[in-house]
């Protein structure tokens with residue numbers, strides 16, 4: 001792929017992932033449709049999109065677990081199938097652990113597979129369940145173990161498919177500490193998530209809808225120029241009802257009503273039409289509202 005300096009300030013040859021125009025179809029379903037993506041060392045790139053948007057399929061193409069029908073893909077400077085597996089860490093949605101083996105046995109198995117003579121010490125919480133079967137240690141610890149196994153051989157690129165799904169907020173924060181530590185050490189991280197608090201911790205985001213890239217950039221880039229109308233009235237239920245009846249995409253935020261991606265004049269007309277008094281203020285849209293707007297635009301396209 002193209003040589004030279006990238007706009008974000010590093011050599012293109014340093015990019016860990018370069019994907020251009022990737023398409024993967026299953027029968028009539030275009031799971032990934034002309035999707036492009038880059039990951040540089042030290043970046044945390046968040047891949048977002050509704051269920052079925054194509055995130056997992058794209059990751060699987062990058063990891064050579066699926067072949068693309070079209071497009072160019074380079075991972076660590078090679079075609080996906082030729083990548084040195086030691087340079088990759090992958091935590092799939094299903095975690096990839098042997099649940100009928102113990103924590104220690106899983107560690108031994110992965111160490112042998114990657115030729116790691118001396119695995120790093122287990123974190124205390126995993127050391128406490130060394131001999132327990134993985135099936136019995138709870139999802140938070142299972143996810144920790146999957147991270148530990150994926151990082152044991154010090155990969156340059158870490159690919160995480162919904163790594164914190166189903167765990168409590170404390171366990172999620174710990175897993176994100178690990179992600180940040182890895183990125184600070186120069187590892188490139190590509191992570192799918194449905195949690196917008198996690199998305200906000202990424203260096204950059206790629207938002208997919210129906211296989212396509214519908215927005216990309218930092219949270220500020222993506223939300224920039226998108227607005228919501230905040231509506232405050234004495235009778236918040238009447239405000240909500242009037243806007244919902246007018247078919248506007250209204251959400252309640254406490255007792256405040258918000259309508260994203262709709263001109264204030266349309267909101268005011270709906271309120272006036274229903275005889276409801278309220279004040280309107282135009283504010284920047286949140287990331288959550290922006291996601292809804294870009295996904296809706298993607299679906300319409």
Ligand SMILES: Nc1ncnc2c1ncn2[C@@H]1O[C@H](COP(=O)(O)OP(=O)(O)OP(=O)(O)O)[C@@H](O)[C@H]1O
Nearest residue numbers: 026029030031049050051052053054055056057058
């Ligand atoms: N092996 C397969 N055979 C047929 N269709 C598939 C296959 N894998 C994925 N798909 C379809 O491709 C589309 C994208 O699926 P994919 O799992 O990549 O989405 P996703 O964004 O990862 O979703 P989720 O957030 O639910 O994991 C969906 O319509 C899915 O049903």
